[in-house]
Amino acid sequence: MIAVNDVTALSREGEVAVITINSPPVNALSAKVRDGLAEAFRRAIEDPDVNAIVLTCEGRTFIAGADIAEFGKPPQGISLPDLGNLIESSPKPVVAAIHGTALGGGLEVALCAHYRVAVQSAKCGFPEVNLGLLPGAGGTQRGTRLLGVEAALDMITSGRPLPAAKCRELGLIDPLAPEGELREAAIAFARDLIAQNKPLRKVRDSDEKIAPARAHPEIFENFRKENARKFRGLLAPEYCIRAVEAAVNMPFDEGMKVERRLFEELRDGPQSKALRYVFFAEREVWKIPDLPPGTPTIPVNTVGIIGAGTMGGGIAMNFLNAGMPVTIVETKQDGLDRGLSTIRRNYESAAKKGRMTAAEVETRMALLTGTLSLDDLANCDLVVEAVFENMDVKKDVFRKLDAIAKPGAILATNTSYLNIDEMAAVTTRPDCVIGLHFFSPANIMKLLEVVRAKETSKAVIATAMQLAKRIGKIGVLVQVGYGFVGNRMLAQRQREADALVLEGAAPWDVDRVLVEFGFPMGPFQMRDLAGLDLGWSRETSKSATIREVLCEMDRRGQKTNAGYYDYDENRKAKPSATVERLVEDFRAKSGVQTRRISDDEILERCLYPMINEGAKILEEGIAIGASDIDVVWINGYGWPRYRGGPMYYAGEIGLEKVLDNMRAWQAERGDAFKPAALLEKLVADGKTFRDVK
Numbered sequence: 001m002i003a004v005n006d007v008t009a010l011s012r013e014g015e016v017a018v019i020t021i022n023s024p025p026v027n028a029l030s031a032k033v034r035d036g037l038a039e040a041f042r043r044a045i046e047d048p049d050v051n052a053i054v055l056t057c058e059g060r061t062f063i064a065g066a067d068i069a070e071f072g073k074p075p076q077g078i079s080l081p082d083l084g085n086l087i088e089s090s091p092k093p094v095v096a097a098i099h100g101t102a103l104g105g106g107l108e109v110a111l112c113a114h115y116r117v118a119v120q121s122a123k124c125g126f127p128e129v130n131l132g133l134l135p136g137a138g139g140t141q142r143g144t145r146l147l148g149v150e151a152a153l154d155m156i157t158s159g160r161p162l163p164a165a166k167c168r169e170l171g172l173i174d175p176l177a178p179e180g181e182l183r184e185a186a187i188a189f190a191r192d193l194i195a196q197n198k199p200l201r202k203v204r205d206s207d208e209k210i211a212p213a214r215a216h217p218e219i220f221e222n223f224r225k226e227n228a229r230k231f232r233g234l235l236a237p238e239y240c241i242r243a244v245e246a247a248v249n250m251p252f253d254e255g256m257k258v259e260r261r262l263f264e265e266l267r268d269g270p271q272s273k274a275l276r277y278v279f280f281a282e283r284e285v286w287k288i289p290d291l292p293p294g295t296p297t298i299p300v301n302t303v304g305i306i307g308a309g310t311m312g313g314g315i316a317m318n319f320l321n322a323g324m325p326v327t328i329v330e331t332k333q334d335g336l337d338r339g340l341s342t343i344r345r346n347y348e349s350a351a352k353k354g355r356m357t358a359a360e361v362e363t364r365m366a367l368l369t370g371t372l373s374l375d376d377l378a379n380c381d382l383v384v385e386a387v388f389e390n391m392d393v394k395k396d397v398f399r400k401l402d403a404i405a406k407p408g409a410i411l412a413t414n415t416s417y418l419n420i421d422e423m424a425a426v427t428t429r430p431d432c433v434i435g436l437h438f439f440s441p442a443n444i445m446k447l448l449e450v451v452r453a454k455e456t457s458k459a460v461i462a463t464a465m466q467l468a469k470r471i472g473k474i475g476v477l478v479q480v481g482y483g484f485v486g487n488r489m490l491a492q493r494q495r496e497a498d499a500l501v502l503e504g505a506a507p508w509d510v511d512r513v514l515v516e517f518g519f520p521m522g523p524f525q526m527r528d529l530a531g532l533d534l535g536w537s538r539e540t541s542k543s544a545t546i547r548e549v550l551c552e553m554d555r556r557g558q559k560t561n562a563g564y565y566d567y568d569e570n571r572k573a574k575p576s577a578t579v580e581r582l583v584e585d586f587r588a589k590s591g592v593q594t595r596r597i598s599d600d601e602i603l604e605r606c607l608y609p610m611i612n613e614g615a616k617i618l619e620e621g622i623a624i625g626a627s628d629i630d631v632v633w634i635n636g637y638g639w640p641r642y643r644g645g646p647m648y649y650a651g652e653i654g655l656e657k658v659l660d661n662m663r664a665w666q667a668e669r670g671d672a673f674k675p676a677a678l679l680e681k682l683v684a685d686g687k688t689f690r691d692v693k
Helices: 031-046 080-088 105-112 127-131 139-147 149-158 164-170 182-196 211-215 218-226 236-249 252-267 270-284 310-321 333-352 358-366 391-404 420-425 458-470 486-503 507-517 523-530 546-552 577-590 599-619 626-636 646-653 655-669 677-685
Strands: 002-005 008-013 016-021 052-057 094-098 101-103 115-119 123-125 303-306 326-329 368-371 382-385 410-413 433-438 447-452 474-479 565-567 573-575
Touching (some): 016 031, 031 052, 031 080, 052 182, 101 105, 105 139, 127 149, 127 236, 139 149, 218 236, 270 646, 326 333, 358 368, 382 391, 391 420, 447 458, 458 474, 486 507, 486 626, 507 523, 523 565, 546 577, 573 577, 599 655
Parallel strands (some): 016 052, 052 094, 326 368, 382 410
Antiparallel strands (some): 002 008, 433 447, 565 573
16 A cells, blocks of 8 residues: 555555545545545556556445645635546546445545445445535535435435435445445455456436426425425525526536535625634533543433423433433422323324334333332432422432432532532532533434532533433533623513513514514513423412413413413414503503614614623533534524524624623613623724634
């Protein structure tokens, strides 16, 4: 084997040249990899003793995509489209040998080969849409020709990878090779091509799968209509559709030009920049400054959950899904039975939708034990309490747990707001206490706020972060503080949403503006979904707010078919005349002079105080960095990914604009709008939140 450069090598197996990439961890297509490949292919093509070429990769995967870190920087080395053309125009057959994943640019390289061999466990995909992009090196043009229009549209706009067997069925892959024998199988396949003098099969010349679509342009409009809700607000899926249309209706070279133009527009546009920022932010979140790699962790094999309600049951499902035995505790048998049946019903519903098998449902349920006794948690490695959000109740639970749980067990609270240091203080092991704040529905939402208390040990923190990965969550480490990160900022938005309604905006106008911004729902829709009586008590209710009166009227949200909105039997919402009259009464009582409120003011009043609160969170060290705050809001509260999170968004619109508005509102409405000192300092220094270290 001869090294072409330090990531690419060239060897000979008789008349077959083998080009090997070895660029850990995922053989991404950096400039060095591209240049190495180009040089290796040139050498193999020029070698008179070589009659076929196999492209393979070392490590756990084939080429898993482009090097995203190069985006936005001056181009270096051979471009990916030019590399693809070099491979495709080889006068000698090229075979791509695929294991692990062939994603994005990696799959585009494989499509430039004349044939593709893969092991059964391999997957192929075009994930570019998740970064606000489209495959820009021929993926839409060659992919459509091999897959056909419908399959190409689905694969390219969804970003979902397909298993090798499905790829073979669709025509993306040729033969499947036995596991562990890919290199040998690919070389044997190449030798067979030589022996049979098989033609060079260039994907660019294929037309049979796209020709029928030319007579049916409605395919594209129908696809747009079917996916309108899913694609709402996003540019990349529409650009992907246009590129596939070009593949169908234009000669290959013309289609390539369209694809490249569309790719560059997306790459240089705001959505892709924001999505690439989020991509890196979600990787940065695992890096804890005072928690070096190799920090010891605590084995967690068994889990206890206190509370079998909505949150407790959802939390339990996360651990059951990861194959971990769970013991769930309730105070009364009917509550326990209800919780266990809800978990089973959720799993059976997933099975009906094809997301798991009936056998998998039973496997998970077999790991679940229900009990009425806290003593049954004595041998659990981790116990998570999910009881009523009341400090006295939670302290009582922790006192009992402290006496029952085995030494070294991690004691966690699912509190949304409360001071975990107070809970830890009633135990003899405050170093073992931590917050694990799941978001509802807990078995679906990706976010897990991991809350370190003053005395939480580094081993417990490291274990909690590791556990977040194990159960498929994005863990964000935060400090103790009322509402932590997400709920603390949410309170600012809700305060302003309520104030805007009293000043003249309708609840559904506030919701509409935030949905148009990209949120899945607005603050009043969210309240109706969660239940207006969350944290409300009839005994202490004083008709002091619109929400309190709605609860007193038994308009408690979707569950009663009435809240801020009226709901039909399918829970479809419509503005409520009852609420409209109620709001008018409140305005009259409050003496507020109502006025027409613009959409811009609604958006700014809802978002800028959140950003200001985020600045205070950074000042106080509650969050490690601004990108962590963005990850919280994207994964826990529905902030649109393509807008990068509240702190990133602040940088895009300009911190000066946020500060000017906060100062104006402070002068007009009081110190609830007082600008954070950090916001003022960053503006004075000409910096953004990303400069905060």
